[in-house]
Amino acid sequence: MAIKLSLQSQDLKMQFLLLKYTSEPLSPISAIFRSLLFLTLCLPTISTAQEDPALASSKYTEIAQNPTWLRLTHLDKRAFGRYRTDIQSAEFFLSKPPYKVQAELEATISAFRQNASNDNEQHAICRFPARYYWLKTTFPSALGDTPPLSICKKLIDWPAMKSGSALNLVHVSGYMGNPGSAFGHLLLRVGKEDNPSSRGLLDIGVNFGAKIPQGENTLLYILKGIGGGYNSSFSADRHYLRDHVYAASESRDMWAYELNLTEEKRQLLLLHLWELRDTAFNYFFLKKNCAWRIAQMLELVLNEDILPEHRLYYMPVDVFHAIEEIDARRNHKLVNRITFLPSDKRSNTLSFGRLPIAAQDRIRYLISNPRAENLDMTFTTPSLDFLIDYSVQAMAKEQDKSTVENWKKLRQKSLLLRLKTKSRQAKVNNFQLPPPGEGLRHQVLKLSTIEEESGRQTTELSFAPFSYELLDRNRGSLSNGEFRGGVFTFSNSDKNSRLKSIDVLKIARLRGMTSIERQRLDFAWRGGLLFNREWRTDPGRLRPQFNAAIGSTIGKGKTSLYGLLELKSNLQNFELQSGVVIGAVSLPKNKWSLSWESSIRWDEHKEHSLLQHNFSTRYRLNRAHALEASHTRQEQKSWKLSYQYRW
Amino acid sequence: MRIIKSTLTAAILVAAMPLTSHAEGSSREFADVYSECGLGGMIFSGESDSNVILAIISNVTWDLGTTAHSSNVSSAENCITRGSTSALFIMENLPQIEGDIAKGEGEHLAAAVSSFGCESQLQSLTSELQIKTIESIDTGVYAEFTELEKSAQIFDTISSSCTI
Numbered sequence: 001m002a003i004k005l006s007l008q009s010q011d012l013k014m015q016f017l018l019l020k021y022t023s024e025p026l027s028p029i030s031a032i033f034r035s036l037l038f039l040t041l042c043l044p045t046i047s048t049a050q051e052d053p054a055l056a057s058s059k060y061t062e063i064a065q066n067p068t069w070l071r072l073t074h075l076d077k078r079a080f081g082r083y084r085t086d087i088q089s090a091e092f093f094l095s096k097p098p099y100k101v102q103a104e105l106e107a108t109i110s111a112f113r114q115n116a117s118n119d120n121e122q123h124a125i126c127r128f129p130a131r132y133y134w135l136k137t138t139f140p141s142a143l144g145d146t147p148p149l150s151i152c153k154k155l156i157d158w159p160a161m162k163s164g165s166a167l168n169l170v171h172v173s174g175y176m177g178n179p180g181s182a183f184g185h186l187l188l189r190v191g192k193e194d195n196p197s198s199r200g201l202l203d204i205g206v207n208f209g210a211k212i213p214q215g216e217n218t219l220l221y222i223l224k225g226i227g228g229g230y231n232s233s234f235s236a237d238r239h240y241l242r243d244h245v246y247a248a249s250e251s252r253d254m255w256a257y258e259l260n261l262t263e264e265k266r267q268l269l270l271l272h273l274w275e276l277r278d279t280a281f282n283y284f285f286l287k288k289n290c291a292w293r294i295a296q297m298l299e300l301v302l303n304e305d306i307l308p309e310h311r312l313y314y315m316p317v318d319v320f321h322a323i324e325e326i327d328a329r330r331n332h333k334l335v336n337r338i339t340f341l342p343s344d345k346r347s348n349t350l351s352f353g354r355l356p357i358a359a360q361d362r363i364r365y366l367i368s369n370p371r372a373e374n375l376d377m378t379f380t381t382p383s384l385d386f387l388i389d390y391s392v393q394a395m396a397k398e399q400d401k402s403t404v405e406n407w408k409k410l411r412q413k414s415l416l417l418r419l420k421t422k423s424r425q426a427k428v429n430n431f432q433l434p435p436p437g438e439g440l441r442h443q444v445l446k447l448s449t450i451e452e453e454s455g456r457q458t459t460e461l462s463f464a465p466f467s468y469e470l471l472d473r474n475r476g477s478l479s480n481g482e483f484r485g486g487v488f489t490f491s492n493s494d495k496n497s498r499l500k501s502i503d504v505l506k507i508a509r510l511r512g513m514t515s516i517e518r519q520r521l522d523f524a525w526r527g528g529l530l531f532n533r534e535w536r537t538d539p540g541r542l543r544p545q546f547n548a549a550i551g552s553t554i555g556k557g558k559t560s561l562y563g564l565l566e567l568k569s570n571l572q573n574f575e576l577q578s579g580v581v582i583g584a585v586s587l588p589k590n591k592w593s594l595s596w597e598s599s600i601r602w603d604e605h606k607e608h609s610l611l612q613h614n615f616s617t618r619y620r621l622n623r624a625h626a627l628e629a630s631h632t633r634q635e636q637k638s639w640k641l642s643y644q645y646r647w
Numbered sequence: 648m649r650i651i652k653s654t655l656t657a658a659i660l661v662a663a664m665p666l667t668s669h670a671e672g673s674s675r676e677f678a679d680v681y682s683e684c685g686l687g688g689m690i691f692s693g694e695s696d697s698n699v700i701l702a703i704i705s706n707v708t709w710d711l712g713t714t715a716h717s718s719n720v721s722s723a724e725n726c727i728t729r730g731s732t733s734a735l736f737i738m739e740n741l742p743q744i745e746g747d748i749a750k751g752e753g754e755h756l757a758a759a760v761s762s763f764g765c766e767s768q769l770q771s772l773t774s775e776l777q778i779k780t781i782e783s784i785d786t787g788v789y790a791e792f793t794e795l796e797k798s799a800q801i802f803d804t805i806s807s808s809c810t811i
Binding site (some may be wrong): 240415 | 732735736739740742743745746748749750751754755757758761762777780781784789790
């Protein structure tokens with residue numbers, strides 16, 4: 001039974017400190033302890049007036065070196081007693097640069113002890129409520145006589161502090177329309193525990209992102225994004241606005257991870273977000289990004305390091321992998337539940353797929369001829385429900401004004417017909433995409449053995465610091481695509497070992513989603529920059545190559561077909577090859593995937609053509625191990641068997 | 648043209664409904680919230696892209712009242728506690744709420760009702776909204792309604808029928 005201690009004092013407005021215990025039943029002793037804790041925070045002058053405010057230097061040192069203090073001040077310890085920070089706003093610090101943890105602690109405590117004035121919002125307690133909260137609860141004697149947190153009216157009135165106790169980490173799937181979103185996005189959602197909407201539409205969304213000027217040039221955007229050319233900060237807004245952008249405009253699926261935090265930890269996190277609200281950070285797309293900053297929030301409340309110090313990149317999915325590791329280590333579930341939140345496009349596609357074929361055909365006709373007179377009473381309730389939802393999507397993407405008007409009339413009639421049926425359709429909502437944390441890790445070590453028709457055997461070892469492959473279920477990151485970077489492959493054949501290839505970058509989008517509109521094709525493309533030894537006119541030498549291909553893809557159930565026109569270039573002597581590629585990718589089972597590709601390529605003089613077929617299949621044993629088999633037919637046949645280890 | 652039409656409609660709507668003083672948000676009418684909070688200035692000011700709305704709501708959620716002076720909101724603190732959240736939510740999610748009313752259920756409708764604190768009356772309010780919409784459609788006025796008027800009908804129906 002949940003115990004709810006809630007002091008209904010509107011004058012004090014201290015709801016956020018009233019410790020609404022909602023987890024486990026409390027023993028009488030714990031309840032008394034927590035009540036005392038509350039009293040300490042509410043009436044600090046009573047409990048601390050008898051403490052000696054002059055702290056011994058050793059006490060300052062002890063507090064300043066506490067990991068939580070380091071995290072609250074965003075100061076990282078470096079060699080020779082130096083500290084560095086990613087924070088750009090001098091206002092975040094109360095001491096003078098070069099910033100040091102102990103000087104910052106002394107300045108903070110001194111500022112906390114200042115008397116409240118008319119403009120309480122500028123008081124250090126209101127500017128740094130998380131520091132205050134932590135010091136007050138962990139080292140109460142350190143503060144001495146200070147004003148209470150109740151002087152901070154704006155903080156107390158912040159809806160996030162009032163809205164209840166549910167905190168969700170929301171993972172937004174990858175989006176190829178923006179390079180900065182290719183690997184997904186991570187944000188926090190603060191809302192009620194008994195939320196009427198699984199999407200948290202009334203929640204507050206806390207987002208971390210770079211401040212990009214409008215109309216920024218794409219190349220500049222990429223370069224500045226990678227090179228730290230943008231400032232970034234946290235922002236808070238009504239979550240439904242973001243939900244609309246992601247689910248409707250960008251067709252991105254989401255997963256909400258409801259965090260299992262104690263009330264004290266939740267308060268600390270929210271208070272820290274409050275004190276970071278006007279704070280500018282350095283932004284680096286590959287590492288110091290949304291995932292990094294939100295992981296820092298988790299580090300603060302979990303009191304352990306989860307961020308990798310020596311890695312070139314950090315992605316949203318890494319946060320979920322870290323949570324799993326913590327869960328396993330602590331034997332404590334950090335996540336209460338994971339909810340899959342499909343995009344509008346996916347919801348519509350699923351609803352459409354559940355309709356009988358005859359109904360699908362009639363709807364397809366309506367979609368291509370959106371006129372109200374084509375809709376009549378014979379349309380069933382599920383068909384009308386589909387049309388009502390689909391019409392929103394159709395009107396949003398339609399450019400032609402007369403077609404939009406037609407859609408409006410059609411929608412109006414759908415609404416009327418549906419209202420008059422007065423039936424409530426049983427909701428079918430059993431579709432779930434597995435959450436991103438369940439996907440494969442992206443650092444790969446691969447050992448392969450290859451047997452050629454001629455009898456020659458080769459062993460290969462490759463290492464990829466980052467690899468999302470087409471055969472992976474990417475679980476929310478880079479959906480329908482492939483991204484590999486810095487892949488080194490070594491081969492050993494006939495006792496000769498050598499570097500076979502370096503894939504600097506390979507990127508592709510070849511999988512499509514099942515489309516409602518008949519014959520609707522998605523854009524497909526791939527490209528890469530690599531060094532390898534396979535070039536027809538001069539085999540054996542490691543040379544730079546570039547390839548690019550564009551075409552179309554169409555999805556049908558768990559299978560996607562694609563066709564591409566491809567151009568390859570040997571960058572050493574600028575010889576060109578052009579070709580036509582067709583292929584398919586299928587992910588029929590959770591652990592099993594397969595692909596096929598055939599191509600024909602010609603050199604620039606069209607003197608030689610090269611026909612190639614490849615068939616690959618992969619079986620995932622678990623998140624770390626997978627087996628792969630492939631058969632290639634080029635000038636001769638070859639078979640390859642591989643084992644992958646991922647971490 | 649559409650913006651002018653919306654602004655005119657809003658002006659007529661506000662003028663037609665005299666402002667009344669209500670104690671609590673749930674009993675306020677859309678016109679009150681609309682005029683007091685300057686929602687028309689926000690949504691139909693001519694800068695109708697979502698960034699304008701987002702910026703205003705960000706002000707409301709982070710700072711609640713202090714930075715709102717620069718964004719046409721007469722008193723965000725007053726508004727946030729007295730119905731502007733519900734009004735904005737309905738205006739911003741109108742197509743989805745409209746669809747949910749027709750279907751008799753849905754996340755957006757549930758959230759709209761919840762924003763008034765009337766979760767427990769979701770079913771009866773849904774029926775009430777369905778009846779009002781059918782009436783408007785049958786009398787032919789619904790097709791002529793602007794988005795603002797549709798929002799007002801939903802807001803006022805929930806506001807007047809919710810007994811919390």
